[in-house]
Amino acid sequence: MADRSSDSGQEWADDxxxxxxxxxxxxxxxxxxxxxxxxxxxxxxxKAQSEDISLLPPNRSPYGDMS
Incomplete structure (x- = not known):
């Protein structure tokens, strides 16, 4: 069974x-x-959860590289 979004009922295309x-x-x-x-x-x-895609921001300083 194809993954479908909960709101539109449309399959997710690869792109x-x-x-x-x-x-x-x-x-x-x-x-x-x-x-x-x-x-x-x-x-x-x-979809992100089912594809193992993290939506959490990386643990980076908001000020860039401070070195």
Missing amino acids: QVKELRDLAGANTPVGVMSMKLGRSEAAIRS
């Missing part, structure tokens, strides 16, 4: 999953991801 990975890697807020992908925040979180 959408790649874009989700890219956006998550760029530390994009879930709300922005939602607008870019046309999916609800709940659908984004659900």
